[in-house]
Amino acid sequence: MAEIKLLGVSLSPFTHRVEWALKTKGVEYELIVEDTKNKSPLLLESNPIHKKIPVLIHNGKPICESMVIIEYIDDTFEGPSILPKDPYERAIAHFWAKFLDDKCLPTMGKALLGEGEEQEKAKEECGELLKILDNELKHKKFFGGDQIGFADIAANALAFWMGIIEEASGVIWVTSEKFPNYCAWRENYNNCSQVKEYLPSRDELFTHFQSRFHSAAAPK
The missing domain is CATH 1.20.1050.10 (Glutathione S-transferase Yfyf (Class Pi); Chain A, domain 2)
Incomplete structure (x- = not known):
């Protein structure tokens, strides 16, 4: 089974974007809540350029930026389409x-x-x-x-x-x-x-x- 982790903050609209996409596709995931004032080594390692949430980690590979992540989820997992096909x-x-x-x-x-x-x-x-x-x-x-x-x-x-x-x-x-x-x-x-x-x-x-x-x- 694919291992999917989401580094985020529960009240963040950017984290919510990704959670919505995952739930729409019916994908199980683990939310790892970050302290934005004391960023974890995992976050800094996964997003070394911007050092920001959210980050999706799929089978050990990180994907950054919420809208990029949503497009990745749409392309990777079965379920209702998020982006138009046309x-x-x-x-x-x-x-x-x-x-x-x-x-x-x-x-x-x-x-x-x-x-x-x-x-x-x-x-x-x-x-x-x-x-x-x-x-x-x-x-x-x-x-x-x-x-x-x-x-x-x-x-x-x-x-x-x-x-x-x-x-x-x-x-x-x-x-x-x-x-x-x-x-x-x-x-x-x-x-x-x-x-x-x-x-x-x-x-x-x-x-x-x-x-x-x-x-x-x-x-x-």
């Missing part, structure tokens, strides 16, 4: 996944968790990015159409984590009035049976981020 649709899924990872997530992270001028600038840029996503999702349930897929999983932090962070911070600035199609997609994602049962604890995530905001606001 070359054009596959290319489009890759495009949006890259846009989400390279542009949206870093900017939204700064907008939600940054401070001062950097945060305000990020919020402005975030509004423009959300307009792009809102337009792309017009008349669509998911990025790929009617079925959840590769690009939607790339956007998992936007769908689930982002709303919880907003709530924990006490400031809600992504609304259905401003971004109706994006918010409808987010609701579809979080209520999708393929996703819902594999999401981490909402209460645990809320407590984690609420504590983070309280710590940041406490007098130094």
